[in-house]
Amino acid sequence: MKRNVLIIGAGGVAQVTAHKCAQHAPALGDIHIASRTKAKCDEIIASIHEKGSLKGGGALSAHALDAMDTPAVSALIRETGAQIVINVGSPFVNMSVLAACIETGAAYMDTAIHEDPEKICETPPWYGNYEWQRRDACARAGVTAILGIGFDPGVVNAYAKLAIADHVPDPVSIDIVDINAGSHGRWFATNFDPEINFREFTGTVYSWQDGAWQTNKMFEVGKVWDLPVVGEQKAYMTGHDEVHSLATHYPNADVRFWMGFGDHYINVFTVLKNLGLLSEQPVKTAEGLEVVPLKVVKAVLPDPASLAPDYEGKTCIGTQVRNAAGAEVFIYNVADHREAFAEVGSQGISYTAGVPPVAAALLIADGTWDTGTMVNVEELDPKPFLRLLDGMGLPTRLRDERGDRAWDE
Amino acid sequence: MKRNVLIIGAGGVAQVTAHKCAQHAPALGDIHIASRTKAKCDEIIASIHEKGSLKGGGALSAHALDAMDTPAVSALIRETGAQIVINVGSPFVNMSVLAACIETGAAYMDTAIHEDPEKICETPPWYGNYEWQRRDACARAGVTAILGIGFDPGVVNAYAKLAIADHVPDPVSIDIVDINAGSHGRWFATNFDPEINFREFTGTVYSWQDGAWQTNKMFEVGKVWDLPVVGEQKAYMTGHDEVHSLATHYPNADVRFWMGFGDHYINVFTVLKNLGLLSEQPVKTAEGLEVVPLKVVKAVLPDPASLAPDYEGKTCIGTQVRNAAGAEVFIYNVADHREAFAEVGSQGISYTAGVPPVAAALLIADGTWDTGTMVNVEELDPKPFLRLLDGMGLPTRLRDERGDRAWDE
Numbered sequence: 001m002k003r004n005v006l007i008i009g010a011g012g013v014a015q016v017t018a019h020k021c022a023q024h025a026p027a028l029g030d031i032h033i034a035s036r037t038k039a040k041c042d043e044i045i046a047s048i049h050e051k052g053s054l055k056g057g058g059a060l061s062a063h064a065l066d067a068m069d070t071p072a073v074s075a076l077i078r079e080t081g082a083q084i085v086i087n088v089g090s091p092f093v094n095m096s097v098l099a100a101c102i103e104t105g106a107a108y109m110d111t112a113i114h115e116d117p118e119k120i121c122e123t124p125p126w127y128g129n130y131e132w133q134r135r136d137a138c139a140r141a142g143v144t145a146i147l148g149i150g151f152d153p154g155v156v157n158a159y160a161k162l163a164i165a166d167h168v169p170d171p172v173s174i175d176i177v178d179i180n181a182g183s184h185g186r187w188f189a190t191n192f193d194p195e196i197n198f199r200e201f202t203g204t205v206y207s208w209q210d211g212a213w214q215t216n217k218m219f220e221v222g223k224v225w226d227l228p229v230v231g232e233q234k235a236y237m238t239g240h241d242e243v244h245s246l247a248t249h250y251p252n253a254d255v256r257f258w259m260g261f262g263d264h265y266i267n268v269f270t271v272l273k274n275l276g277l278l279s280e281q282p283v284k285t286a287e288g289l290e291v292v293p294l295k296v297v298k299a300v301l302p303d304p305a306s307l308a309p310d311y312e313g314k315t316c317i318g319t320q321v322r323n324a325a326g327a328e329v330f331i332y333n334v335a336d337h338r339e340a341f342a343e344v345g346s347q348g349i350s351y352t353a354g355v356p357p358v359a360a361a362l363l364i365a366d367g368t369w370d371t372g373t374m375v376n377v378e379e380l381d382p383k384p385f386l387r388l389l390d391g392m393g394l395p396t397r398l399r400d401e402r403g404d405r406a407w408d409e
Numbered sequence: 410m411k412r413n414v415l416i417i418g419a420g421g422v423a424q425v426t427a428h429k430c431a432q433h434a435p436a437l438g439d440i441h442i443a444s445r446t447k448a449k450c451d452e453i454i455a456s457i458h459e460k461g462s463l464k465g466g467g468a469l470s471a472h473a474l475d476a477m478d479t480p481a482v483s484a485l486i487r488e489t490g491a492q493i494v495i496n497v498g499s500p501f502v503n504m505s506v507l508a509a510c511i512e513t514g515a516a517y518m519d520t521a522i523h524e525d526p527e528k529i530c531e532t533p534p535w536y537g538n539y540e541w542q543r544r545d546a547c548a549r550a551g552v553t554a555i556l557g558i559g560f561d562p563g564v565v566n567a568y569a570k571l572a573i574a575d576h577v578p579d580p581v582s583i584d585i586v587d588i589n590a591g592s593h594g595r596w597f598a599t600n601f602d603p604e605i606n607f608r609e610f611t612g613t614v615y616s617w618q619d620g621a622w623q624t625n626k627m628f629e630v631g632k633v634w635d636l637p638v639v640g641e642q643k644a645y646m647t648g649h650d651e652v653h654s655l656a657t658h659y660p661n662a663d664v665r666f667w668m669g670f671g672d673h674y675i676n677v678f679t680v681l682k683n684l685g686l687l688s689e690q691p692v693k694t695a696e697g698l699e700v701v702p703l704k705v706v707k708a709v710l711p712d713p714a715s716l717a718p719d720y721e722g723k724t725c726i727g728t729q730v731r732n733a734a735g736a737e738v739f740i741y742n743v744a745d746h747r748e749a750f751a752e753v754g755s756q757g758i759s760y761t762a763g764v765p766p767v768a769a770a771l772l773i774a775d776g777t778w779d780t781g782t783m784v785n786v787e788e789l790d791p792k793p794f795l796r797l798l799d800g801m802g803l804p805t806r807l808r809d810e811r812g813d814r815a816w817d818e
Contacts, residue, residue, distance in 0.1 A: 187683045187684075188683065188684060267676065268680050271676065271677050271680040271681070272680070274597065275677070276709040277686070277705075277706070279709075283705065283708040283709055284708060285700075285701075285704040285705060285708045286704065286708070287704065289700060289704070291698060291700050291705055291708075292694075293705055293708075295694040295695065295696065295698070296692065296694060296700055296702055296705045298694070298695060299692040299694045299695070299700075299702075300685040300688075301684065
């Protein structure tokens with residue numbers, strides 16, 4: 001059965017998701033893109049036509065939408081006949097979009113935890129603050145809601161599930177490692193909106209270790225990882241969504257997230273933070289002008305979208321699982337910035353986040369993942385998902401004592 | 410003969426100059442302080458009374474003055490009967506104040522080169538751009554004008570003159586070294602107005618070597634100096650006023666200026682500069698607000714005046730002169746931040762700059778330095794000046810092959 005898709009958001013990730021939906025339109029249905037600024041949706045549609053990404057004869061339409069307005073989202077779902085909503089908008093709109101899905105019966109997906117603009121880094125487990133409070137409502141309405149179905153969270157949760165099911169039972173540790181070994185050629189730039197980027201690293205770092213939530217500061221705990229393709233890379237324990245669901249589902253394992261940062265990034269971040277230039281609180285200049293320092297930093301930094309054409313190199317993101325018997329597996333993907341740009345006009349980081357929800361949409365459309373309730377990705381069968389991704393530009397590999405190979409060899 | 414003094418400016422250096430004038434009021438006359446904001450002059454006067462610095466029975470008065478307005482400066486000189494004007498205001502007012510001195514016959518002093526707010530780092534020798542063009546006018550009017558009579562430029566020029574006259578004839582090199590080995594205890598702060606401070610280091614570094622002007626970039630040429638009291642210190646070749654007069658008066662010697670910077674300062678400076686946050690050109694935030702990044706940096710940094718109470722440690726500033734015969738002398742002063750604060754309520758850097766013009770005022774008042782024309786400090790007899798400074802909190806020491814001792818032992 002065909003299922004019309006409504007994509008909410010029009011940023012770099014939405015661009016990838018829209019391209020991939022267009023490539024798979026025959027297995028889905030009409031494709032709709034909605035954002036506060038309709039012109040950004042029109043640009044994405046133009047780039048889809050330019051790349052010749054649209055397959056089949058379905059519709060491809062742009063809509064203006066305030067995604068914080070649940071009745072407006074419900075109305076658009078009904079108007080478009082969307083049965084699958086892929087929310088790749090700002091993390092502030094998750095709950096209003098989910099409410100519209102519960103009301104209309106459409107399937108819901110997002111790629112990042114809900115955030116309240118007023119708060120940074122709330123109590124763990126983060127999913128318990130908003131998402132899981134709507135689990136019963138989803139079940140009652142028979143609504144499929146797949147939380148965090150980007151790459152990380154998302155694919156890495158499926159990697160954890162696969163590792164534990166087939167390779168390393170009774171895990172003692174689950175470590176997600178996210179390395180961007182690419183280079184944009186600028187002296188300094190953030191890969192996405194500097195306001196959101198820096199915001200992610202100014203709060204508490206939560207990890208689940210020894211059966212309890214542990215707290216650290218950003219850049220406090222570092223470790224060198226020796227990874228396929230990208231080699232030795234320094235990564236730092238970082239707060240991240242998937243720690244909060246994996247720790248709940250595998251409470252006997254330590255669950256940590258590690259993100260790679262070069263010394264240069266850390267240095268710039270540290271200088272800006274310590275000077276107070278990352279503050280969201282306004283300061284007053286000698287001339288009496290009130291201004292938020294972080295917004296000035298954002299204004300002087302390169303526009304993240306401008307980085308894609310020059311981005312080169314690779315990302316490596318994966319999940320390492322170990323158990324007490326000494327078994328260890330690392331399941332991962334390597335993506336290439338230039339290939340991503342050539343295919344969909346975005347850099348590799350947007351690519352890895354934007355493709356997985358389309359694979360999930362295909363699995364909802366064919367019934368495989370149409371759960372009729374709210375789930376995190378590790379609650380689903382990972383194999384059909386990883387098989388689809390293998391053919392959609394995000395192949396999965398596996399490294400263990402038998403060597404490095406495709407995950408299903 | 411008593412000579413009334415008019416101090417122009419009410420910043421950290423002016424505070425020191427005013428305190429020292431007050432301490433020596435019996436040898437001078439009435440003391441007047443003028444600034445655009447009269448309240449700042451009143452604060453200085455209050456602190457002089459609080460410390461009991463005023464000796465003798467002369468007047469001590471505050472005035473509002475726009476020092477860019479030559480007729481207003483002339484009028485105030487006449488109204489106060491000032492015969493000595495100490496200009497320790499912004500470097501933008503030098504020429505308008507000098508013009509008033511030429512018109513009224515008052516002696517003129519400043520501590521830094523004239524600057525045009527629109528230009529950074531003009532053609533060498535800098536004194537040729539504005540000051541020396543008024544030399545004939547001073548001579549015709551019989552006006553004493555002593556240029557650059559702070560510590561550096563100023564005392565270090567007198568050190569060069571003394572070294573060459575008494576210790577190292579026919580010099581092949583004159584190196585000024587300025588080290589602040591003190592600590593303000595903040596993560597980062599500038600010792601004076603961040604706008605002026607950073608402005609000093611964003612232009613070309615001029616030095617006089619091999620009989621010609623040489624250009625470098627800031628932090629391009631570094632050297633470790635082993636200095637009395639403060640020990641080994643890394644300093645960088647920096648553009649500075651005194652290079653431009655000493656090179657003119659001693660063209661056969663290489664003339665360089667070196668300023669000490671810690672790696673931390675350089676790192677913060679480099680990050681801010683490379684991100685574009687030291688720019689004086691406005692940028693527009695995503696919300697459409699036009700703002701000058703440098704003014705936001707200034708707004709988040711500590712107020713330099715707030716550093717004085719916690720400042721500890723010492724400065725070492727001096728002149729090293731060498732000749733082809735292998736003779737070498739280093740003449741220097743070591744000042745202490747806490748002692749400066751205890752005596753006059755300012756930190757050591759303001760202290761070293763603010764005391765020397767008062768010694769010069771005493772030498773003009775008693776006729777010793779009342780040249781009736783425009784001079785740089787190396788054109789004057791250094792000995793009476795250094796003798797006065799020995800008793801005013803800035804004793805001079807000398808290090809050569811005979812060891813380290815007072816300069817006149």
